[in-house]
Amino acid sequence: MDWECCWSKDEITPEGCPYIGDGEEDLYTSHRRRVVEKCVECPRFKNDLARLKSTGHPLAEVLPYILTEFQEQKAQMGAMLSFLNSKTREIKFLREVGLVLQTSLDLDEVLSVAMTAITAGKGFGMNRAFLLMTDKERRNIRGYLGVGPKNYEEAWHTWEDLSRSNFTLKELAKNFQKTKLTSEKVKFHDILSLLTVPLSDQGHIFNRALRSKKPILVENALNNPDLDRGLARILGVDTFLVMPLISRNRRIGVIIADNCITHKPITLQDMQSLETFAFPVAFALERASLYERLQEEVAKQKSANLKLREQQELIVKMEKMALVGKITSSIAHSIRNPLMVIGGFARTLLKGTAEDDERHGYLESIVRETRQLEEVLSEVLDYSESLFPVMDLWDLNKLLSSAIDELGTTLEESGVVCRQELANELPMVRIDYKQISYCVKTIISTALAAMERGGELKVETELDGDGVLVRISDSGTALTRQAQEALTAPFYLTQEMGGGVGLSLCKTILERQGSSLSIMNRPGGGNTYSLRLSTRKEAI
C-alpha cells in the first residue's frame, strides 16, 4: 500500500516529511527515532491508520490504544522534566544567594542580595519589597530600605532593561548595591518614614508576625475590618506579605513584599519559598549588623587609645613644662637678687659721687651693665613663660582698663590722653591673661614711643564674629613699612636679647594663641595696632 506518512520508509529525503525542522536532519536517516518523535503525532500517520482500519487489519483496532497511552506518558515525562528544571533553577538560585548570605559581613551587600532576590524575576519575582529593621535601642521597627518600581512606567522600563540583559542574580545584586542602593532609599523615603512601629505595640501586624515567627498574608486589606487599613494605605496595595526576620530568637526586622504593579496573587508557594529564604536573610542581617557595630566599637576603641596616647604625651610635656617653670623661677631668683644688690648699691654710690670723680664713670658702667643684664633676664623669662600659655575665659574690656590703669603714670608723664571706646556686652575671650596683658602693655608702650610730644591714645573693642577685635591707635609719627616689619620680625632672627623684643614677642604670643597682630598707618597720621582674640576653644 502507498502510505501518506513516511513511517514505512527506512530513509527519506527532506520532501518526505514536512514536520522535520532545522537541526533535526538526522531524523531523515534514523527510522526508529523518526517514528517515535514525529510520526506518532503526524496527521498523515492518522490518515494512514484510518486507511488501515478500513482494510480490516486486526492491529488497526489496538494500535490507537497504545498510541494514546504513549502520548500521555510522553506528556507526563515532559511536565516532570520541566518541574525538575524549575526546581534545579530554584536550588541554584538559593545556593547562589545562600553563599553570599553565609559569607558576607557587609550589611549593604547582604541587603542588596536579599532585596534583589525577592524582587528579581530570576528570584522570587515580587514587584516590590520593603525591609524594616529593629533599631539599635531595640525600641522600634523602622523602615530601612525599599526596592522596586514606583509606577507602571518605571516598572516596564526596568523590566525591559532586565529582560535584555543576562545578569546572574549575583551580578544583579552587585549592580544594585553599586548604583541603586542609596537612590532606592531616597525614592521610598516617604513610605519608609511612615513605617516606624514600636516593638511594644503588640497588636500591630509586624509584631504579630514576629511573635508567631510566621509570615502573614494580608488580602483585601482595605475591606477587612480586622486589619489595620493604615498600612495598606501607606503601601497603596491591599494584598501584601509580612515576613518576620528572626535570628536566634532575636527580632531582626520585617520584610513586606507585594505585587503593586502586576497585582498577581501571592500564592502559598510564594509564601513558603520566601519563608525558607527569610531564615538565612535574618541570620546574615544580624551578623552583618553585629559586625558593623563591632567595627564601630573597634573604631571608638582606636580613637580612645589614640586620645590616651595623646594625653600621655601631654602629661609628659606638662611635666617637662613644670620642670622648665621651676628652673626659670629658680634662675630668676638666683640671678635677679644679686643683680639687684650690685646695681642697687652702685646707684646709691653713684648718687654720692661727684661727676668729676673717676669712680663716677666706673659706677655708671656698673649701673648700665646691670640694667642691661636685668633686661636680658626679663626677656628670657617673658619668653619662657610665653611658651606655656594658660588659656581661660576673661573679660577683655577689664583687662584693657586695668592695663591702662597700670600705665596711668607713664601716660600722664608722656602727656598722652587715653580715650577708651569699649563695646558693651562683649563675650568672654579665651586667652592667657598674663600674656595678653603683657601684649597690650607692650603695644601701648610702643604707641607711646611714637608720641614723644604727647597726643591721644585710643583703645577700642568690638565684636567680630566669634572673636573680639582690639584696636590701639596713637596720634604720633606714622611708622614706615620697614619700621613696622622690623618691629614685628621674629626676634631670634634679627635682634639680640636685651635689645627690646617687645612687639616681636607679642606677635609670637598672639600667634601661638591663634590670634594675630597687625600694624597699619592711620588715616590722618599715627598708627593702629589690631589684634583679634577668639572666644572659641582652640588647640594651641
Added chain:
Amino acid sequence: MTQLLVVDDEANIRLLYAQELSDEGYQVVTAGSALEAVEKLQSNAFDLVVLDIKLKNESGIELLQRIVKERHNLPVILCTAFSCYKDDFSAWLADGYVVKSSDMQELKDEIKRVLAKRQKAQTAG
C-alpha cells in the same frame, strides 16, 4: 612720718631697700622672715608693707593672706623676681606688684601710688 615694713629674706636687699626708701623720707623697718614680720606688725603701726613673694622656706603669699585677713586696711606691694605671681590668684589680693630691679624707681612710684590711693579712699570713706 610714713612707716614702711620691708620683708625680704636677703640681708643685702633689706639694706638696699632701707637706704633707698629712707632717702625718700620714709621710716623703714625690715624683717627677714614671715615670723619676724608678724612680730613687727604687732608692735608697730605701719602704713604699707613691701613684701617679697618668695621667702626662704616660706611663702610670701601666705603672709599676704594673713595681713589681708588681720589688717585689711594695710596696703601691701608684692615684689617678685619675675612676673609669674599672677599664676596664684591670691596674689591678686595685693595692692601693687613690682618686678625686682636695681632701679628702684618703679617701686618708689608704686609706693606713692598705693599710698595716694589709700589716702584718697580714707578721705572719701
